[in-house]
Amino acid sequence: MKWWLYVLECRGGALYTGMTGDLPRRLAEHQSGSGAKFTRARRPVRLVAAWTFGTRQAAAHAERRFKQLPRAAKLAWVEGRWPFAGAPFDFAALGEESDARFCPRCGGRLALRHVESRPLLVCSVCGRHHYRNAKPCAGVLIVRGGMVLLARRGRDPHKGALDIPGGFMEAEETPDHCAVRxxxxxxxxxxxxxxxxGFYMDHYEFQGERSSILNIYYVAETxxxxxxxxxxxxxxxxxxTxxxxxxxPHEAVVLRDLQRWVAQGGLSREGGWSWPR
Ligand SMILES: [Zn+2]
Known part of the structure; x- marks a missing residue:
């Protein structure tokens, strides 16, 4: 069973946060006035964000933490789609279940602050800001006669699954050099x-750490x-096809976009290569 943490925007702009095992039913209750006293008096309500959890306990924990956030921070999660609706709740963004509990520069404890209304881990000793950025990756799409070249992963995560050839960029590397390498x-x-x-966002989970990744894909020939x-x-x-x-998950989107590009003549060599829009 899946559990949801959801945020409603009520009449007048107030936010309501709740959890449920049945989001459509719960939403209908709020809209009909039988959901909660708070929402009954502030209808109509609109669902603006939702996150999924594997257990009731995890959803309840996230609800508690989310309700403690200042309104501006809640709005940043909702409006910044951080993470986007339907995605797993990112406890690491609250400074929890992250490997980054201590400052790598001075060893001081990291504390959750809100900077420009966004949650940010800040060292409580030296004040260093610890930004959480997506890790960039680059890959190649090679097409021949309607077939695309894919690699089977020999290592975890997802050992044995098919993957678009590519990998993490080195610090001083450019994306095109990374793809070629x-x-x-x-x-x-x-x-x-x-x-x-194009550019595609996803997550990468390895050794208990969950990272955002930014995947850059080139079409290539050989x-x-x-x-x-x-x-x-x-x-x-x-x-x-x-x-x-x-x-x-993002790779299904990549292959669909690639298919569309090929169908539009992107790989026809008669008039030279055409650049995807
Ligand atoms: Zn520090």
């Missing part, structure tokens, strides 16, 4: 990047034949 390491291929498909290397256990061609299940 990853193709060399994972596929044993020298590739030429011919277009930028004359070579791929061989699995580095952290890929095998590589193969898969039909773009019927993409297989992928390791990360």
């Amino acid at each position: 990853e193709a060399r390491e994972e596929l044993g291929l020298e590739v030429r990047l011919v277009g930028l498909l 004359d070579g034949e791929p061989t699995a290397g580095d952290d890929a256990s095998e590589v193969g061609w898969y039909p773009l 019927e993409p297989p299940p992928m390791a990360f």
